[in-house]
Amino acid sequence: MKKLVSVLSTIPKNQDGASFSGILKSLNAKCLTCATITPLECLTRCKVYKLKNELRHLRESMMNNPNYVKELFNVLKNETRLQILHSIVNGKNLIGVLQQELKKAGHNYSQSALAKNYLAPLVALGMVVESREQYCLTSYGGHLTKLLGCFPEFAPKLPARSECYEETLLQYLLLGPKTFEEIELVVSPKNVSRTLNRLHSARLIKTPPQREYVFFFKTIRTPEKETLRTSERRIYDTIASCDGISAGLLAEQTGYSIRVIYRCVRHLKGKKLMFIRRKPKTYHLTCKGEKLASVIRLIQQAVEDTWLSFQQAAQNNEATTNKIAF
Numbered sequence: 001m002k003k004l005v006s007v008l009s010t011i012p013k014n015q016d017g018a019s020f021s022g023i024l025k026s027l028n029a030k031c032l033t034c035a036t037i038t039p040l041e042c043l044t045r046c047k048v049y050k051l052k053n054e055l056r057h058l059r060e061s062m063m064n065n066p067n068y069v070k071e072l073f074n075v076l077k078n079e080t081r082l083q084i085l086h087s088i089v090n091g092k093n094l095i096g097v098l099q100q101e102l103k104k105a106g107h108n109y110s111q112s113a114l115a116k117n118y119l120a121p122l123v124a125l126g127m128v129v130e131s132r133e134q135y136c137l138t139s140y141g142g143h144l145t146k147l148l149g150c151f152p153e154f155a156p157k158l159p160a161r162s163e164c165y166e167e168t169l170l171q172y173l174l175l176g177p178k179t180f181e182e183i184e185l186v187v188s189p190k191n192v193s194r195t196l197n198r199l200h201s202a203r204l205i206k207t208p209p210q211r212e213y214v215f216f217f218k219t220i221r222t223p224e225k226e227t228l229r230t231s232e233r234r235i236y237d238t239i240a241s242c243d244g245i246s247a248g249l250l251a252e253q254t255g256y257s258i259r260v261i262y263r264c265v266r267h268l269k270g271k272k273l274m275f276i277r278r279k280p281k282t283y284h285l286t287c288k289g290e291k292l293a294s295v296i297r298l299i300q301q302a303v304e305d306t307w308l309s310f311q312q313a314a315q316n317n318e319a320t321t322n323k324i325a326f
Helices: 004-006 019-030 039-045 047-063 066-078 079-086 095-104 112-124 141-147 152-157 164-173 189-201 232-240 247-254 257-271 288-326
Strands: 128-131 132-139 213-218 274-278 281-285
Touching: 019 213, 047 141, 047 288, 066 079, 066 288, 079 095, 079 112, 079 141, 079 152, 095 112, 112 128, 132 141, 141 288, 152 288, 164 189, 164 281, 164 288, 213 232, 213 247, 232 247, 232 257, 247 257, 257 274
Parallel strands: none
Antiparallel strands: 128 132, 213 274
16 A cells, blocks of 8 residues: 555645545535534434544544555456446445346346355445445445546456556556656566566557667767777767767768668777767556556545545534534
8 A cells, every 4th residue: 555655645636526525524514504403413314424434434444454445446356346336326225136237237146145255345445335235335435436437447457356566557657657667666676577567468558669769979078089980970970960869860860871880889989989878668658548547546546535534524523513512
């Protein structure tokens, strides 16, 4: 979770009016002006009170787990669970009804298997709640479900039961192209190659066709101190007239073959009249990768917003309690 959070901290926050902090602020404003008849009425009907209880339960019983974000993504990377969320997004459903809906979609599960393998993980993460054999989304679960967007489309391309290196890297690449060395800062070095291969195979990232670009630059050494051949002089003058040049462009401007270019470059380098600088390969998000990374970022931000909203709820709790007392 630390890797995911560290990447998130470098990305600007999404100004979403539907965030939990925004919801709480709006509900608390209504709560402070509400004229309740009895404290019992407030506790049984107040949306603010119910939402605060939900946030408290999420933070104290679930989100204190340092691996919560990783477990959340692993649970969501499952077609059946995503379909369950979609089925109950508008209200409560009996497990038998869910079983029949999944059966129509080609998923044939017994009710016990459905409850144990697919509903229980969603309940454990605080997205779904069960009451009298009926399942419905929590406010938190409903909020996350609305943010899923294209996630169901790309979820099968991400490995299940993983350490979420792919999700971490996709978020990191939202900041712009990164080199292999930069990627090693957020993904375990021993897992970088495997992670890159998976994302590349899924066409979520891309790289330039060439492994690296080589550019030639002149040094500050005076060429008059050396004896240069005609080809070397022409190549040196071409290099000196620009701020770095590649072998292909150098061959194009001088009319020499690539073989002659590299031979002369080797001589000029030996005479300390030029040096070579390599631009390492960088990794970019494809259009699909950018869409998925944006959804992952929104989910990550929603989790963090929910965590922080509990602090806001706790701060406002005293004011609400005092109002009920009077």
